[in-house]
Amino acid sequence: MIRARRAAVVCCTLGALVATPGAAAQAPPAKLAASLARLFGPHARVDTLHVDSAAALRISTGDSLLGFAQVGNVIGKDQPITFLVAIDPANRLKDVDILVYREPYGGEVAYEDWRKQFRGKRAADPLQVGRDIRSISGATISVQAVTAGVRRVLAELTAWHESGAIR
Amino acid sequence: MSRALAPGALVAVLASIATVPPGGAAAQERTTVGGYGEVHYVNRTGPDTPGTVDLKRFVVYLAHTFNDQIAFRSELEVEDAKVEGAEPGGEVALEQAYLDYRLSDALTLRSGLVLPPVGIINETHEPPTFNGVDRPGFDNDVIPTTWREIGVGAVGRVPGVEGLSYRVYLVNGLRSAGFSAATGIREGRQEGREASFANPSFTGRLEWARPGLKLSGSFWYGGTAAADPALGKGAFAAPITLLSADARFDVSAFMFRGVAASIWVSDAAAINTRYATAVGSRIAGGYLEAAYNLLHALAPASSQKLNAFVRHERYDTQAAVPAGTARDETLARRITTFGLSYKPTYNTAFKGDYQLLRNKAGAGEAEVVSLGIGYQF
Numbered sequence: 340m341i342r343a344r345r346a347a348v349v350c351c352t353l354g355a356l357v358a359t360p361g362a363a364a365q366a367p368p369a370k371l372a373a374s375l376a377r378l379f380g381p382h383a384r385v386d387t388l389h390v391d392s393a394a395a396l397r398i399s400t401g402d403s404l405l406g407f408a409q410v411g412n413v414i415g416k417d418q419p420i421t422f423l424v425a426i427d428p429a430n431r432l433k434d435v436d437i438l439v440y441r442e443p444y445g446g447e448v449a450y451e452d453w454r455k456q457f458r459g460k461r462a463a464d465p466l467q468v469g470r471d472i473r474s475i476s477g478a479t480i481s482v483q484a485v486t487a488g489v490r491r492v493l494a495e496l497t498a499w500h501e502s503g504a505i506r
Numbered sequence: 507m508s509r510a511l512a513p514g515a516l517v518a519v520l521a522s523i524a525t526v527p528p529g530g531a532a533a534q535e536r537t538t539v540g541g542y543g544e545v546h547y548v549n550r551t552g553p554d555t556p557g558t559v560d561l562k563r564f565v566v567y568l569a570h571t572f573n574d575q576i577a578f579r580s581e582l583e584v585e586d587a588k589v590e591g592a593e594p595g596g597e598v599a600l601e602q603a604y605l606d607y608r609l610s611d612a613l614t615l616r617s618g619l620v621l622p623p624v625g626i627i628n629e630t631h632e633p634p635t636f637n638g639v640d641r642p643g644f645d646n647d648v649i650p651t652t653w654r655e656i657g658v659g660a661v662g663r664v665p666g667v668e669g670l671s672y673r674v675y676l677v678n679g680l681r682s683a684g685f686s687a688a689t690g691i692r693e694g695r696q697e698g699r700e701a702s703f704a705n706p707s708f709t710g711r712l713e714w715a716r717p718g719l720k721l722s723g724s725f726w727y728g729g730t731a732a733a734d735p736a737l738g739k740g741a742f743a744a745p746i747t748l749l750s751a752d753a754r755f756d757v758s759a760f761m762f763r764g765v766a767a768s769i770w771v772s773d774a775a776a777i778n779t780r781y782a783t784a785v786g787s788r789i790a791g792g793y794l795e796a797a798y799n800l801l802h803a804l805a806p807a808s809s810q811k812l813n814a815f816v817r818h819e820r821y822d823t824q825a826a827v828p829a830g831t832a833r834d835e836t837l838a839r840r841i842t843t844f845g846l847s848y849k850p851t852y853n854t855a856f857k858g859d860y861q862l863l864r865n866k867a868g869a870g871e872a873e874v875v876s877l878g879i880g881y882q883f
Contacts (some may be wrong), residue, residue, distance in 0.1 A: 364534070364574075417538035417569040418577070441571075443579060443606055443614070443661070444629070450669055452716040467809050468852070469799075473717035476754035476763075477630050483852055 364412050364419035366438035370421065371410065374436040378425045379405045390503045395496060395505050405427045407496050407505055413440045413488035415481045422485060424492040430500055432460040435489055445481030453482075457489055462497035465492040540567035544633040546640060551873040561587035562640070562878075563633075565601065577609045584651075600650050600698060612665045616675070616873025617658040619698040620773035623711035624724040625649040625765050626752050634855040637797055637815040637847050643839060644793050644819045648767050649750065650692035652879065656701060659710075671713050681703030681779045682730035682737065682744050687784040688837055690768060690823040691746065694730060704727030705741055718756040724830030725749055728797075730771075736780045737773060738824040744773040761813065766792030768825075775828035787828045791821020791839075797847075811849040818842050838866035845876075855880045 375385060379398045383405055386397045396408040408425040418441035425433040435457045437449040447453060456472050466486060468474050474482045499505045543564045562585065569579040581601040589596035604618030614782035621629050627636060627645040631652055636642075645651045651819040657677030664670040678701040684693035696702065707728020713723045731743035736746060750767035767790065770778065774787035797815035801808050822838040824831075845859025 352514055416540065417567075417579070418571060419535075439574075440611065441574065441577070441608065443577075443616075445613065446663060446671065447622075449611070449663075449713045450715065452669065456717060469809060469811070470807075474756065475715050475717055476720040476756070478715070479635065480539075484630075 340344065346502045347448045353496045362460050364421050364439065364441075366410055366421045366423070370438045374423050374438060375408065375425075378408070378434055378436075390504045393495075395499065397505065398425075406433055406498060409492050409496055410438065411488050411492045413484040415445060417444045420448070420481060420488070422486055422488060424489055426493065426496050426500075430461060430497045432457050432489075432493055434458055435485070437485070440481075442481060445475075445478035447478040448481045449484045460493065466493070509674050514578070534571070535573070536571045538569045538571075540569075540635075540883050541565055542567070542632040542880070544639075544878055549875045558586075566688075575609075577606045579604060579606065584869050597857040599776060603698075610662070612662040614661050615658070616661055619654050620659065620675055620677065622655060622675065622677065622709040622724075622726060624709065624726060624748065624762060625651070625655065625767060626751050626754065627651045628653050631675055632853075632882035633857075633878070634849060634853050634882055637795065637813055637857070638817065638843050638859050638876075639857045639878035642763065642793055642817065642819055642843075643841050644767075644791055644821050646702040647689045647692065647823055647839070648769070648789055648791055648821050648880055649765075650689070650695055653695055654697055655695065655707075656698050664712075666729075667717050669714050671715070672710065674708070674710035677707055677709060679707040679728040679732070680704045680730045680746065681732040682773075682785075683732065683734070683781055685730070685771070685777060685781070685783065685785040687786065688823060689732075690786065690789040691771075701822050702732040703735040704739075705731060705743065719755045721751075722753075723749075723751045730777075733779065737776055744771075744777060759799040761797040761799070761815075762795065764792065764794045766790075775830060777830050778828065784824070784827070784831050784834065786822070786824035786826060786831075786837075788826035789821075789823045791819065792827040793817055793819035793821075793841075810851075811847070813847040814842050814845075815847065815848070816842070835867035836865045836869050840864040840866075853882045 360468050383398045383400050384389055387398050388395045398405045406425055406427045411420050412419040421439040423436040423438055427433050435454045440446050440449055455474060465471050468483055468486050472486050544562045546562045547557060547559045563583060565581050565583045567581050568688050571577045582605040583599050583601050585597040586595050589598050600619055602621060604616055604620050604621055607615040615685045622628055627641050628651045641651060642696035651759040655677040659675030661673040664672055668788055678696055680691055682694055685691055705728050709726040711722055711724040729735035729742040729745050747770045752765040754763045769789040771785055771787050774785050779786050795815060795817035797813045800812040800814055817842040824837045827833050842862045843859050848856045857878045859876050863872045
């Protein structure tokens with residue numbers, strides 16, 4: 340019984356994510372689950388929070404809040420790049436994960452060496468290629484797209500958290 | 507709204523939804539249009555050499571995504587703005603046209619008209635990506651950009667080695683009937699036009715990347731006889747071997763790049779006899795370039811760039827010649843280019859440069875002033 344109710348919640352969770360405006364492409368569920376488990380530990384609890392028509396994930400364990408996350412999509416050259424942004428309770432960026440990359444060139448954005456530049460960033464940081472984010476030769480379009488996407492999602496999560504829309 | 511969630515349950519349930527995506531969002535068909543182009547003004551020193559302007563390239567990028575695995579991508583190019591019957595100059599050509607079948611991050615199968623992954627410029631040739639109005643001379647005379655041939659191959663990330671990716675293709679071979687002393691293998695390209703497949707050729711590349719740094723190595727190997735009995739009928743008759751290495755390194759406001767390549771034309775003597783030409787048995791050279799973004803110092807908050815750069819190229823399409831072929835020392839070229847690239851966005855560029863065209867013989871040397879614009883989207 341309990342298991343069934345959990346299942347219903349998750350259905351809503353992913354349904355809401357897919358319905359997010361601009362989220363044309365989906366993340367494979369296993370990848371999303373693995374990414375959340377990697378960032379917040381295997382036993383973290385995941386809830387969906389709705390803000391207008393958008394959705395954010397709240398991650399907690401016991402009574403303590405671990406952070407928030409959101410799945411975003413940006414168009415690279417011609418394909419959506421599906422990524423996850425996670426923040427901690429102090430609105431510091433915890434990590435970025437590339438959930439699905441579909442372009443022919445530029446997959447270097449999935450490398451940890453590139454993604455780790457985002458860790459600890461705040462919405463007030465520039466998050467601009469060439470300033471606080473280093474580019475990768477031959478992957479410029481993907482680098483620009485993902486950086487802009489992360490900047491947007493980080494700003495959104497931070498604003499929601501500060502306004503109490505998510506808590 | 508809130509329920510505790512065990513990860514096992516999460517995966518199981520998410521997987522069950524994935525098979526019935528709400529609104530069918532997993533497999534969206536979409537068609538994308540993009541493009542790139544460049545316009546040049548070129549003025550060579552000398553009494554009777556007026557400047558010229560040319561809409562050098564106008565390229566339309568057209569792609570279609572059939573589902574999450576299969577995508578078509580193409581580039582259709584008009585060179586020099588116009589093609590008119592019975593008049594020389596101008597060209598309409600496909601630069602790429604291929605289907606990708608994506609199986610995993612480690613393996614995408616690619617088939618169609620593809621770009622041999624050799625050097626920096628051949629695959630990444632959009633004008634805002636390189637300094638200088640025109641591509642380096644090396645990327646015309648040694649590596650024949652934009653080089654495209656028909657074939658099949660595989661591309662992806664090397665599993666388990668962070669930062670490493672590969673591309674390998676089996677494509678049609680070059681035709682040595684087009685080889686020349688001054689531009690090496692360039693006119694041996696078949697470019698997808700009723701190409702001879704008498705000499706299947708292999709080409710590939712290994713890239714290692716991290717932020718600010720990319721190191722790569724490329725190769726090409728294949729016959730060039732195109733079933734001409736004078737050169738042999740085997741699949742690898744009159745073979746050429748190309749090896750190339752390149753590096754790109756960005757640190758703070760400095761950008762460095764360098765490429766070196768060597769091409770061995772094994773049967774250059776037979777080719778020169780057969781086609782009355784003077785192809786080198788070895789074609790070799792490279793260039794080094796350093797650039798500095800002046801806006802880093804002048805306007806640190808700006809995301810625009812104003813790159814001052816200098817590039818030095820040294821290459822010789824007759825680095826070695828076979829017995830019986832006379833060596834032309836004007837082909838041992840040394841080109842130095844100074845210039846500025848103003849990039850208000852990363853995908854637009856206004857460029858100007860000054861080139862010193864020199865050669866080992868010291869004959870026919872010149873200076874060239876060029877201005878240009880370039881864009882991609």
